[in-house]
Amino acid sequence: MTPLFDLAVIGSGVVGCAVFRESVLAGLDTLMIERAPDLLAGASKANSAILHTGFDSKPGSLEQRLIRAGHREYLAIHERLGLPLLKTGATLVAWNDQDLAQLDGIDAAARQNGVSLHRLDAEGVRRREPSLAPTACGGLVVDEESLIDPWSAPLAYAQQAVVNGGVFLRNSPVASGTYEDGAWTLRLEDRGEGEKTVRARVVVNCAGLQGDIVEAIARSSPFTIKPRKGQFIVYDKSAYGLISSVILPVPSPVTKGIVATRTVFGNLLVGPTAEPQDDRDVAALGRPQLESLKAAGERLLPSLARHDITATYAGLRPATEFSDYQIEALPDRGWITVGGIRSTGLSSALGIARHVRGLYEESFGRCRPLADPLWPRVPNLTEEFPRPGFQPDRDDIICHCESVTRAEIRAALSDSPLPAGCIGGLRRRTRCMMGRCQGFYCTRRVVELAAPYLPELATLGPGGAA
Incomplete structure (x- = not known):
């Protein structure tokens, strides 16, 4: 039965x-x-791995109410689950008179949404984020915006x-x-x-x-799902210190626009684009869009031109009409x-x-909440707390870019309530093959460790060869 x-x-x-x-x-x-x-x-x-406050959501919308509720609950439970929270705040930057004219309305809507902002003039923006292009002419600070592990x-x-x-x-x-x-x-x-x-x-x-x-x-x-693609550029960890907060543009009715932000993994991220498409499964990268995104990032932060891009990626958002x-x-x-x-x-x-x-x-009926639920913790993958790869008694390091050890990979594959079910899942659980070389040096060793556990690798022979 x-x-x-x-x-x-x-x-x-x-x-x-x-x-x-x-x-x-x-x-x-x-x-x-x-x-x-x-x-x-x-x-x-x-x-983009940002824990948003909903300051710029439509006041009174369901989205706005649930973002605020989700933000509060993450703050309440993240420590018990071992989840990171990097409280950077955000700086919404005005780059021209048209942007400046919208700041009062954004501030008023944010306060209606229960989020307090404070205003910066051009000099205040430069003091807060000295690496920004000098054309920044004002802005708003959102203290409660934070970075998390997505x-x-x-x-x-x-x-x-x-x-x-x-x-x-x-x-x-x-x-x-x-x-x-x-x-x-x-x-x-x-x-x-x-x-x-x-x-x-x-x-x-x-x-x-x-x-x-x-x-x-x-x-x-x-409703009808209308996929919207967003492409991102990831800069090397040397760019991490260029900004101290999330850099936001003045949003449009269609998109929040291109953001520059640090990540909890020690990188700097620029994106996303906003591109409608029909395909629900494949988010293909486009060279013209990435070049445009790189140029946009360098307009925000001119010194980005001196830092290497280590990765690009794209995702689809399930937008509707x-x-x-x-x-x-x-x-x-x-x-x-x-x-x-x-x-x-x-x-x-x-x-x-x-x-x-x-x-x-x-x-459908009353719930009966568990009286004493278990609170398992996930392994730390961030730069915020110590990683196994930096401990004196560590196991062999398999992925040197991200300091991922053999023990971490094996734990993600077998010693977990939810072991990885594919290479992508293993990457997201450990950050192996996600560093500066994007797996160039470590893929073979990772595949050798993962092959006994992952059906998608079952046809590979010794050393990961097909």
């Missing part, structure tokens, strides 16, 4: 992982279903769910579903192991870029929709999860 879960979460991006965690801690028997070999395979794997956060949420009884099902695309007698039967795509089904009283659609496709299982989707999040419960269908989260999901995920729990309790 197929077990009946209280809740099935479709999608294991940052929002799905947060909903998974919240549901398990609420006492619900919860399953999270992912079509890929590991979590964070879609939109959530590529972002991969360890969702991993920590999912890991806490698993150690407290949640079930994570990978490599399991949902093909269809039927709702009968108050429960869903979801049919999972046959991948050579025969047809499988799972059952749940309530389904939460957190499918991100596939959100409208999954929504069609329950109803004709009220609507400016706000698309979240609602369908009580007569046993369904909760979580769609259109766009670029703010990392900041709002915990707020969305708490909101989804409220919708569940309003429509």
